[in-house]
Amino acid sequence: MEKKDPYASLRIKEFNIFLLVRFLLVFGWSMQFIVIEWQVYSITKDPLSLGIIGLMEIIPAFTMALFAGHIVDQKEKRNLLAICIAAFSLISLGLFLLTTESVLSNWSTNTILYAIYALVFFGGFLRSFFGPTIFSLVALIVPKNIYQNAATWSTSTWKTASVSGALSGGFLISWIGVDMTLCLVFVLVMFSLAFTFLINKKPILNKKIGEPMKQSLKAGLEFVFKNKVILGVLTLDMIAVLFGGTVAILSIFAQDVLKVGSEGFGILNASISMGSIITMFITTYIPINTKTGIKMLISVFVFGLSIIGFGLSSIFWVSILALFISGAADGISMVIRQTILQIKTPDDMRGRVASVNSMFVGSSNELGAFESGLAAKLIGPVAAVVFGGTMTLLTVITTGIINPTLRKLDLTKDLEAHEKLE
Structure with missing residues (x-):
């Protein structure tokens, strides 16, 4: 290449x-x-x-x-x-x-x-x-x-x-x-x-224009749930968002755990975003086509570890660093997920696959905020964050074991094939 x-x-x-x-x-x-x-x-x-x-x-x-x-x-x-x-x-x-x-x-x-x-x-x-x-x-x-x-x-x-x-x-x-x-x-x-x-205007690549809605929706769901790579990627991201929703309770850490006030609260929020943005720009220089599945698993695993580190930290700068790393790992996993979905999704199913993706990930944001708030109320904010990070790690390990297709995923041949067609 x-x-x-x-x-x-x-x-x-x-x-x-x-x-x-x-x-x-x-x-x-x-x-x-x-x-x-x-x-x-x-x-x-x-x-x-x-x-x-x-x-x-x-x-x-x-x-x-x-x-x-x-x-x-x-x-x-x-x-x-x-x-x-x-x-x-x-x-x-x-x-x-x-x-x-x-x-x-x-x-x-x-x-x-x-x-x-x-x-x-x-x-x-x-x-x-x-x-x-x-x-x-x-x-x-x-x-x-x-x-x-x-x-x-x-x-x-x-x-x-x-x-x-x-x-x-x-x-x-x-x-x-x-x-x-x-x-x-x-x-x-x-x-x-x-x-x-x-x-x-762009061409409509779907060859089944006018296909009955029930049949179309069934085909889209079947494609996602039968494709181990796409299903694995969506599941990983959903669990990470669902149990790694520290943003929803950051105000509790700022006020009651770290005691850094509104200014510290703003810095904690910004550290996540800065880690994510900087890393996403860096990935334009770093190829992810080789050992793509392993890189996806590692990025989500690092995300889980950083969430646990944030939950256990009582030192402000350590908390900032942990959240920065979580944002960086999340940024890498986002880019990898989008790349996998773009390459592995047929042109005529992009809308339906993207919709399933939004159901997996989009709904998890709101549910994750609810889960974090409920867990913080029941077991305390520190235990809630550590629990969320641990669940993320267990999901990565389980996915890596039971989904070898995702673990061994390498997009090199896919991209080389596309280059020959261009």
Whole structure:
């Protein structure tokens, strides 16, 4: 194989446009989520109202996932993404209007709250379409021989936008207010919609257009559950997210265990994100096509160890280092997972496989937060984190033993085959 080019996918104009569209969307979405959580708690002063926000989003996202995957595999991807962004712009506009002074002074608190919940619910519905559409579109923009490189840059863009969006949301609330921050989100979404049309329409590679939905969904699920590599990767990531959800209880560690206050809380959060972002960029220079399965298992194992280290630490800088390593290991596993899914998924099933992926991983984020909170209440925060890390290690060891197909996975031949076809 030729020497690896870390900027291979960035030399494709349409992929750069795609990254810009994705950055604007995720930046806006992350900022919007932070602002809405702030606004809802400000008007209710009820912690349960924050939990309801997550519930309103995850219910439609989870229940609609397979249906969305079927639709994505049947439709042209560029236009479908544009439709999703246009619908998201309506949500952003609605949330902006709900936070204006005229609405706040004339509408009752419950009316505003229920309207916000309704828009968040609609956003969860759209979320079920965004993931499969973006996953499928990437495969139509870049050649298969640089899927790993494209997955790295795409995932890095998503993570960077997510972190910077959340940080910006917090600052902008105090600088320009909640309503104007949400207005800015609407503007960003409209820009992303405009840039989307700079991407050309893509061919529909599904040869079974018009296939009955029941048959289509059954075929997608059967493919995932019969493919030991894909099922193993999704299971690993799901368990890591489910039991390694330390983010949900970081505030407890900052206040009661490490006693570092709000500033320390911010540093702990940032250390995870920085580890993830830096490592994802580094992976553009490091090949993961050789011994891919082993590298995936090792990265999740290191993630579990670092979570245990964080749970046992009572020294601030050690905790920061442990979380940085956890973010770094998580970043590597994310890139490897996306690469495996892109290479091992047939073109006509990308939407459905991405939907199953979102059901595995997406729902685990919310369930993981619930598990961490419940465990912290029952056995204490330190024991809860150590338990989560231990469960992650046991899952890696078990997967490595019972799934030799994943353990022995090597993508070298797959990528070489794709290079010959290009």
